Amino acid sequence: MLNTSQHSDNSVSLIHWHRPENRSALGSFLCAILCLFLPTLQASPLLITQGQEEITEAKIVPLKKVPSTTAQTTSETEQITLQQAKSEALPSAIAIEQINQESSALPSIQEVEAAEYPEQQIPFTLLGTEVQPGSSTILSWSHSQSIDGIASPAPVLVVHGTQPGPKLCITAAIHGDELNGIEIVRRVINSLDTHKLSGTLIGVPIVNLQGFHRASRYLADRRDLNRYFPGRPYGSSASRIAYSFFNQIVVHCDALVDLHTGSLHRTNLPQLRADLSNSKVAELTQSFGATVVLHHPGARGTLRRATTDAGIPAVTLETGGAMQLHEKPVTHGVKGILTLLYKMGMYKKSSLWGDPEPVYYKSTWVRINQGGILFSRVTLGQRVKQGQLLGTVTDPITNARQEIFATRKGRILGMALNQVVQPGFAAYRIGIQTSEEDMPDEEFEDEEGQENHPSQEMAPEEEPDLASSTNDPSLDRDVLEESE
Ligand SMILES: [Zn+2]
Numbered sequence: 001m002l003n004t005s006q007h008s009d010n011s012v013s014l015i016h017w018h019r020p021e022n023r024s025a026l027g028s029f030l031c032a033i034l035c036l037f038l039p040t041l042q043a044s045p046l047l048i049t050q051g052q053e054e055i056t057e058a059k060i061v062p063l064k065k066v067p068s069t070t071a072q073t074t075s076e077t078e079q080i081t082l083q084q085a086k087s088e089a090l091p092s093a094i095a096i097e098q099i100n101q102e103s104s105a106l107p108s109i110q111e112v113e114a115a116e117y118p119e120q121q122i123p124f125t126l127l128g129t130e131v132q133p134g135s136s137t138i139l140s141w142s143h144s145q146s147i148d149g150i151a152s153p154a155p156v157l158v159v160h161g162t163q164p165g166p167k168l169c170i171t172a173a174i175h176g177d178e179l180n181g182i183e184i185v186r187r188v189i190n191s192l193d194t195h196k197l198s199g200t201l202i203g204v205p206i207v208n209l210q211g212f213h214r215a216s217r218y219l220a221d222r223r224d225l226n227r228y229f230p231g232r233p234y235g236s237s238a239s240r241i242a243y244s245f246f247n248q249i250v251v252h253c254d255a256l257v258d259l260h261t262g263s264l265h266r267t268n269l270p271q272l273r274a275d276l277s278n279s280k281v282a283e284l285t286q287s288f289g290a291t292v293v294l295h296h297p298g299a300r301g302t303l304r305r306a307t308t309d310a311g312i313p314a315v316t317l318e319t320g321g322a323m324q325l326h327e328k329p330v331t332h333g334v335k336g337i338l339t340l341l342y343k344m345g346m347y348k349k350s351s352l353w354g355d356p357e358p359v360y361y362k363s364t365w366v367r368i369n370q371g372g373i374l375f376s377r378v379t380l381g382q383r384v385k386q387g388q389l390l391g392t393v394t395d396p397i398t399n400a401r402q403e404i405f406a407t408r409k410g411r412i413l414g415m416a417l418n419q420v421v422q423p424g425f426a427a428y429r430i431g432i433q434t435s436e437e438d439m440p441d442e443e444f445e446d447e448e449g450q451e452n453h454p455s456q457e458m459a460p461e462e463e464p465d466l467a468s469s470t471n472d473p474s475l476d477r478d479v480l481e482e483s484e
Helices: 020-043 082-088 090-102 180-190 209-213 237-248 279-285 303-309 327-343 447-452 473-479
Strands: 124-126 129-131 135-141 154-160 163-171 198-204 255-260 266-274 292-295 314-321 360-367 372-376 389-394 401-405 410-416 419-421 426-434
Touching (some): 154 180, 163 180, 163 327, 180 314, 180 327, 237 303, 255 327, 266 279, 266 327, 292 410, 314 327, 360 410, 372 410, 372 426, 389 426
Parallel strands (some): 163 198, 163 255, 255 314, 266 292, 292 360
Antiparallel strands (some): 124 129, 135 154, 154 198, 266 314, 360 426, 372 389, 372 419, 389 401, 410 426
8 A cells, every 4th residue: 555645645546548549438438437426436536446346446546627518626736645535535435336326337436537637737846856747867866775875876867848747757777787677767867858748757777786796686685676675664674675665766656667587697588577367457558559568467566567557557677687788678668668758648659660569478487407508499589389409508517408499389488698507596487378367366486586575485584594595696586586
């Protein structure tokens, strides 16, 4: 649940951008809803329900001015706390829920465009600084987990458009050795003209400065920051850093894209990781052009899962490998995000993708059973048949050789670079094509190195000290198995 005391200046709409093709149909439905329940809605903020039974999330939205006959509205400046929303808005929420239950033909209330943005762009306040419409600036985020006198805050780039619109956040280098995202943020931010931008783009090119300075995935204490979100104010150092970032920046986003690469010595086909069981997230994935989507709920503690859990749709964009910069993955990422900006109604279309349907995958890892020198026979993105030779591992001393075969028919979404490997090493991630409707609920094998990462199995209060455990190279390998 969001901390509304730090969230009070953030008016968030439910569907945060317009999909032009849906506007007329949604508009008609919205008019119908508002005509029926306008008296109730005027008296209270719209409360959003997540399920059929219980109310799990509330967002405060300044109700929009509805065109034509339903042009009655609440004050656009009305601000109500979350607690007030919960208590006061309950009747209207129940009423809306009843409508959903009575007519399955109608779209879910979650799919209804519940709010618009102010008619005039207003200043945007982040990190204590007011950013004027039509300007861009560099802010600083400090998490207080360092010595004050020598603290080095992380830059936060803000481009605030002249027209109102959504606030999109792009984060990179939560793993400090993943460089492609840093370059993607730079190119996207610097390609924008504030006078053509509707809404706000917030880019954090290097979230994990500690790791970046040391060319390391981890924080200085060897913790993986992307396992500690949304964090706790009095937890471990990693948990406090996560808490600070989440509450100072993430809660101000209407949608979030977290940029990653394959972990050390692995590379990933440009792909979105997303929880497609969440309708808002699923919609977000359809806005990146020709980018494949791997359905995955996300490990507990990842930024995208914590953000999604807080009601803000979030995806991870994986592209390329760590420790280096790769032109093609970077270009793909930039193009994907510019396409997203267009689809969100934030920026006009330039030379972007058309509207290809993303291809959905679930996935499985193929592991090495014999240590040695790995050479691959397949390339990233290649489609493979079950039983197809993927690569070989040869013992450099005994010359014993093992062939690695595909366990499933699919596509190589991620793979190890040629290297020395130990038994158990996950070398090939095969994406198995499926449809969005066929997405299973269960989590897939080998996700996020979960089995070997104690912090994901324990309650936050039992947070272990990973400093020593992750120094074990064999464990490190497994933790690294999932790059996100
Ligand atoms: Zn990563």
